[in-house]
Amino acid sequence: MNPSTGSGAETPIQVYLDEVAARLYGPRRARTRILAELRDGLEQAVADRTDRGEPAGRAATAATAEFGAPDVVTAAFAGELATAYARQTLITYVATGPLVGICWLLLLHPDPWRTGLAASITAIPVLPLIAAGLATSAGALATTGRLMRWLPETSPGRALAATATVAGLTMAGDLIIIGVAGHSGFLTRPLAVIAVTAGLARIAYSLRTILSVGTWPRRPALGLKHLLRRRTTG
C-alpha cells in the first residue's frame, strides 16, 4: 500500500509535517527541502511497517513517534537553518559587492590612478569597511563550509552575528559612499545613477538582514540527552 494515498496513513503524517513546518524558521527553499525529506522518510517508515503487517493508521502514528516530537526535530534543524541563512546572505553580499564597487571605483578613483593606498582611501573612504566586510564574510563562509574540516567550526549564532556585522558594514559603506558622491557632484552621471540605485537596494537588503538576525528565534542547543532516546544496560 502506498502510504501517501492511504486515508489512514496520510492524516497523522500531514498533521506531523504541519506541526514541524509551523516551527521551522529559516530560508524558504531550505525549509521546503527539509519537509520533502521528512515526508519521504515518514512515508518509507509507514511502508516498512505496513509491509510487516501493521494497520496503516497505527503504522503512521508509530512512524511519527519514531521521528521524534516536532519541537525536538525543529530544534535539531534550527542550527542548520540559521547557518544556511547566514551563508546564503553572505554569498549575496560577496557576489553583489564587486558589481557595486566597480561602479564607485570608476567614479571616485584618485587621479592619476596609481597614487598609492593612502590616496585611494582618501578618494574612496569606505575601503577599510569593504576590507573588514570581506574578511568577515570569508572567515564565516570558510568555517561553516568545506574548510571546517580543518578550521574550528563557526556556531550558528556566530554565523548570524557575522552576517549582521557584514550587513552593518555594507549599510554604513553604501551610505558614506553615496554621501561622498553627492558632495562631489558625481550623482548626475549615468554610472552614478546605477551605483546609487544598487547602493540603495543593498541598504534596504542590509536593513532587512539586521532585522532578521535581531529577531531570529533563540532556541536552546539540542543536547545529546535529547537525541539518545533509548538507553541500554550492559
Added chain:
Amino acid sequence: MAMRPELLKGHVDALLLAVLEPGPQHGYAVIESLRAGSNGTLDLPTGTVYPALHRLERAGLIGSDWETVGGRRRRTYHLTTAGRAALGEHRALWDEFSIAVSALLGGGTKPAPA
C-alpha cells in the same frame, strides 16, 4: 550499566560516514542502518539525524542527489572522497583511543591495597 548519552558526543559524524561507506543511501535508510548496525543501541529520534547529515554535506564529507521514487522526492546521500579520507582518520583515532581505554579498563586488575 546505563549507556550515557555523552559517550556518543563526537562520534555521530564517524558513525554516519561509516554507514554510507558501502554505498549511497537515502536518509531513512541511513538511520535504519545506524539502528540495525548497533543492534538498536543507537536509537536516535529519526528526525534529528537529518540535520547531522546536512551538516556533513555542508562540510563536503558527503554529497546528495534528489530523485523521484514512487511519486515522492527522495534525497540520497553518498560519501565523497573527502568523506572517505575523514572516515579513515576517525577510524585511526578510534583505534588508538579504544586500545588505550581497553588497556586501562579491560584488564580487570584490582588496585593494590593501601
